[in-house]
Amino acid sequence: MTRSIELKNSAQTNVDDHAEQIKVQVIHNYLLSAAREMMRNLKRTAYDTIIYEIQDFGLGIYDRECRLLAESPGLAIFTRGNDYALRKMVEFLGEENIHEGDVILFNYPYWSSNHTLDVLVSSPIFYQDELIGYAACKAHWLDLNQQDPGYCLDTTSIHREGLILPGLKIYKRGVRDLEVENLIKFNSRIPDRVIGNMNAQISCCHTGEKRVQELVQKFGLETFKVASQEILNHGERIARARLAALPKGTWSAEDWVDDDGVEKDKMVKIKVTVTVTDSEFIVDFTGTDPAVAGPINLPIGITEGVAALAFKGLTTPDSPANDGNFRPLRVIAPEGSLVNAQYPAATFTIWPSIHIPEIICKALANAMPDIVPACSGGEVVSVMGVGTHPVTGKVWLEATNEAVGFGAHAGGDGENGIMHLSEPGCRNNPIEVLETKAPLLIEGYYLRQDSCGAGEHRGGVGATRVYRFTAPGNAVTILKKTKTKPWALNGGQEADSNHIMLWPGTEREVRTGAINQPLEAGEVLISSAGGGGGWGNPFNRSVEKVLEDVRNGYVSQESAQRDYGVVIDTASWTIDTAATAKLRQAR
Structure with a gap:
């Protein structure tokens, strides 16, 4: 019994x-x-x-x-x-x-x-x-x-x-x-x-x-x-035990969304103030811009969700999630602001929710330098195609998310080509699946050289994918951090930002961000996800690691010399020690 x-x-x-x-x-x-x-x-x-x-x-x-x-x-x-x-x-x-x-x-x-x-x-x-x-x-x-x-x-x-x-x-x-x-x-x-x-x-x-x-x-x-x-x-107990070990205090950070999709020349601010006490982890969005005309406004539920994701990552990342984990968390989001949208505000492009976990980490960076990474690309880069399939005559609609470079951290380099920290349980769409389901040809998929932020610990390298449409269709790209760069920490350097390239190698070539663009058969779009920000002074990185990065194609010979002060002879793959010493001493 x-x-x-x-x-x-x-x-x-x-x-x-x-x-x-x-x-x-x-x-x-x-x-x-x-x-x-x-x-x-x-x-x-x-x-x-x-x-x-x-x-x-x-x-x-x-x-x-x-x-x-x-x-x-x-x-x-x-x-x-x-x-x-x-x-x-x-x-x-x-x-x-x-x-x-x-x-x-x-x-x-x-x-x-x-x-x-x-x-x-x-x-x-x-x-x-x-x-x-x-x-x-x-x-x-x-x-x-x-x-x-x-x-x-x-x-x-x-x-x-x-x-x-x-x-x-x-x-x-x-x-x-x-x-x-x-x-x-x-x-x-x-x-x-x-x-x-x-x-x-x-x-x-x-x-x-x-x-x-x-x-x-x-x-x-x-x-x-x-x-x-x-x-x-x-x-709750395990979350509070970890909360008790975190530094106590109040810290703020802000970042910018490219635009609201309607007013293309006006950036939108997200401000986060994090307060850690013995009993609470408070995420306060006071100071964030009011709700906007376009569809980037966030319902309060998703704002709470992304704050919870950041809190979970800081406190109980290795245990299965349940409601108890989030009892110490309190979210303050002013009604009518970008992060607490009210009817009838447009909410379709909810990309600021992807920015928020990064901004929370940015706020905590000075207080928790051994825990928090530099910016990891800043957001998700999503690419979608839609049209009428030339074989079936039916609507085709496929999408994928691109792999960013993770931010460098006190423990080492950022990971290359990884899903953004807002979607750790997600994957991208395999090339074979995209080409089977849609009239697309993926002509290239590779880690993008020099997308990573330089540092004693290098940021991760972002991925680039080359799409050729083999039938007419619309390309839809969703990304909202192209005008500002993924930030660095502790003296590192910023990474290159996300972007889309349309009609590369032609007179029409243009670098852009979020678009809904008709493309003809044979036309090309290139998506490039941002790299991770660097951590620490790049001149403190070992010359052997810089040489390895150049050999792997992560860092160019020019970047090695300019950003790290390392002169490499690529014919023999050796370091010019005298020239390197001279460069590094000059800094």
């Missing part, structure tokens, strides 16, 4: 009995395994590469209060945003109106924490007629009849950003609502793919629902509730 455990809410209380501690760990790992199974189910049944290759999704299992118990790797900024979205969904519908067998669709940005194409699908979990939690999965749908196919860069109202699903039930008490399905079908340019992805999310949620019910059947409902509480309390 299972001995019950007294339910306690304090994060300071442990489940004392050793056997019960083991039981909590078994339940926790079961939930984590269930979340991973949800992910596998989603990826195996989804229609679009943005889900099964790029992993633009966030999913998990939640308790009745919409608190995260377990998740699977995906787009990390969804983690805290999904909690917020579930709470707003339950608040809007009323818990009394949520029934066993329901499946709910939710994408109202100000409540769902993302733009309209990030649709949250959730199913309540019941056991013996009692609501005990939720299984939820948010994933990117490629089209809901928004203003432009693929992606919107210059919308000025939520009402130009696609179909709103404000808690509609695609299943009601286990019965599919064909009216809701038809509403979605008739509001998408690619209905089969959208419905296919929705079905994959539904299957994903049903997997989580079934596994939790089996777990409760095995261990009992009260044991499940107590174990859930202890999972959260333990998550």
Whole structure:
């Protein structure tokens, strides 16, 4: 007979009995395994590469209060945003109106924490007629009849950003609502793919629902509730233990977004002030610019999500995420500002959310020099193509994210060609997949020489990809840090910024940023992701490492001499020690 455990809410209380501690760990790992199974189910049944290759999704299992118990790797900024979205969904519908067998669709940005194409699908979990939690999965749908196919860069109202699903039930008490399905079908340019992805999310949620019910059947409902509480309390304890070890104080930083997509000559400021106390980690956005006309405004849910990502990385990066990890975190975001958008502000291009974790690190850099890296490219560079496929006659729409150079840090060089720190659970789209799915030819994919910031520890090298359109289509690029460079730390040098090159090698060649540009068959686009900022004085870098960087193609011979004071004879691959000593002494 299972001995019950007294339910306690304090994060300071442990489940004392050793056997019960083991039981909590078994339940926790079961939930984590269930979340991973949800992910596998989603990826195996989804229609679009943005889900099964790029992993633009966030999913998990939640308790009745919409608190995260377990998740699977995906787009990390969804983690805290999904909690917020579930709470707003339950608040809007009323818990009394949520029934066993329901499946709910939710994408109202100000409540769902993302733009309209990030649709949250959730199913309540019941056991013996009692609501005990939720299984939820948010994933990117490629089209809901928004203003432009693929992606919107210059919308000025939520009402130009696609179909709103404000808690509609695609299943009601286990019965599919064909009216809701038809509403979605008739509001998408690619209905089969959208419905296919929705079905994959539904299957994903049903997997989580079934596994939790089996777990409760095995261990009992009260044991499940107590174990859930202890999972959260333990998550809080380990976060607070790490918080206690961080330096205490207040630090600020700011950075700039290129533009809002409408006023192209006006940069937009994000300011962050971080305060660390014995009990709280406060992220305050006071001083950030007001909401703008274009679609870069952020709903509060995603602002909380990216602040949580930074906090998680600083405190509990090696443990699975749950709601308890974030109890010491407090976010202050002035209503009506860029980071707390209000209806009807446009929110489609949510790229400032990618900047925020970097700016939080920038604020903490002076206080935590052994922890925080230099800027890692500054953002994600996303490239999308859309058009009519010359073979099938159907709409083709594919996308990928490019690999940035990670910022250098006190421990060493930044990593080359890696996903941005805002999306550690994501991947880029393989070349073979892009060329199979779309009329594209990838003519080059390589690490971009001299994109890295020089330093005693060198920044990571960003990646470049060369796209040739083999049929007419539109190229859509999403990036918002091309006018400022990825910053360095501790005397290092800035890295080269992200950029797009159109029509390279022709009279029309132009370096640009975010675009929606028609291209003819044979025309070329080159995307270049930014490098990582350097750390420390470049003249303190060992000459042997500089030589190795030149041999590897990361650093040019000219940069080695100019930025590092190292003269290299590339014919013999040797260092001119006399000339090098002279250069370094002159500095």
